[in-house]
Amino acid sequence: MSEIADVRQEKTYRRGLILGLTIAEVMILLIFVLLMALAASLQKRDQKIAALDNEGASRLVEAIQQAYPDAKDQDEYFKELVRAIEVRKAVEQAGPEAARSSLLADAAVGREIRRAAEREGVNDPAAYAKNLAADANRSKKGEWPPFVSLSEAKGYFFDSGKATLRPEFEQNLKNEVIPMLARNLVDYDVNVIEVIGHTDEVPMIGSSNLDAKLVSASTNRFPIRGLQSTDNAGLAMARAVAVVGILRSDPRLKGAAILPLSGAQMIVPVDRMADGTATASDQRRRRIDIRLRRTTSEAIPMARAK
Numbered sequence: 001m002s003e004i005a006d007v008r009q010e011k012t013y014r015r016g017l018i019l020g021l022t023i024a025e026v027m028i029l030l031i032f033v034l035l036m037a038l039a040a041s042l043q044k045r046d047q048k049i050a051a052l053d054n055e056g057a058s059r060l061v062e063a064i065q066q067a068y069p070d071a072k073d074q075d076e077y078f079k080e081l082v083r084a085i086e087v088r089k090a091v092e093q094a095g096p097e098a099a100r101s102s103l104l105a106d107a108a109v110g111r112e113i114r115r116a117a118e119r120e121g122v123n124d125p126a127a128y129a130k131n132l133a134a135d136a137n138r139s140k141k142g143e144w145p146p147f148v149s150l151s152e153a154k155g156y157f158f159d160s161g162k163a164t165l166r167p168e169f170e171q172n173l174k175n176e177v178i179p180m181l182a183r184n185l186v187d188y189d190v191n192v193i194e195v196i197g198h199t200d201e202v203p204m205i206g207s208s209n210l211d212a213k214l215v216s217a218s219t220n221r222f223p224i225r226g227l228q229s230t231d232n233a234g235l236a237m238a239r240a241v242a243v244v245g246i247l248r249s250d251p252r253l254k255g256a257a258i259l260p261l262s263g264a265q266m267i268v269p270v271d272r273m274a275d276g277t278a279t280a281s282d283q284r285r286r287r288i289d290i291r292l293r294r295t296t297s298e299a300i301p302m303a304r305a306k
Contacts, residue, residue, distance in 0.1 A: 151287035163238035197236030
């Protein structure tokens with residue numbers, strides 16, 4: 001009787017075994033494992049669907065609608081949810097202390113916006129904030145900056161015949177004029193502030209030290225109260241120098257060229273030449289005008305040379 005060969009002992013057969021199983025048997029096991037995993041996944045999915053069906057879905061939709069009342073369709077709701085999830089992740093990564101600091105900063109900004117809205121008589125702080133943002137995005141570059149006139153008729157007084165600033169004049173410069181100038185420098189992309197002194201036509205007498213002391217006074221090396229003039233042109237220049245001294249010392253105007261000029265008694269408000277016939281005191285003409293402009297092209301090489 002001939003012996004029957006056992007094919008499982010042949011080398012060619014053993015090469016196709018994996019842990020004692022044929023490749024076909026291994027594939028069947030893999031398919032079985034995958035089916036088991038799919039079944040478990042479907043079971044979890046069914047549990048989640050059941051949880052939503054038990055009024056969970058309606059409550060979720062209601063919460064989303066309350067949180068984002070301005071959303072108009074499903075895409076907008078989805079975008080808002082994605083943003084909320086991103087914010088939550090960022091807070092979790094940053095840690096509670098950083099999140100607290102960010103929230104406090106946002107709250108501080110919100111308080112300032114509400115206070116500003118109240119001062120302006122606006123009842124809707126959110127609309128006020130949107131208007132501020134729109135104004136900020138509206139470029140003013142290339143437009144003419146506003147012209148500022150500070151006259152004695154508006155309460156900007158000098159001592160009679162002197163260039164000394166009264167305390168209330170100096171306070172108004174710091175609290176009102178300088179913040180406005182700082183904003184306009186940025187809004188209109190300008191970098192030169194011209195301060196122009198004007199007087200009325202009442203003649204002056206006495207002695208002058210402007211030739212010797214005016215430049216020193218403009219750099220705070222000689223007191224403004226010590227300046228003396230015998231004519232209106234000099235007095236107007238000395239008063240411009242007094243205002244320039246306050247502007248130059250304020251860090252909010254850092255980087256701007258601030259120049260004193262004299263209009264003397266020559267210019268009558270608004271933009272008219274004097275005819276020399278007015279001899280009475282005139283508060284409107286005793287004033288400081290301030291205008292803003294860009295540096296001229298001729299001045300740029302000189303500035304660079306310094």
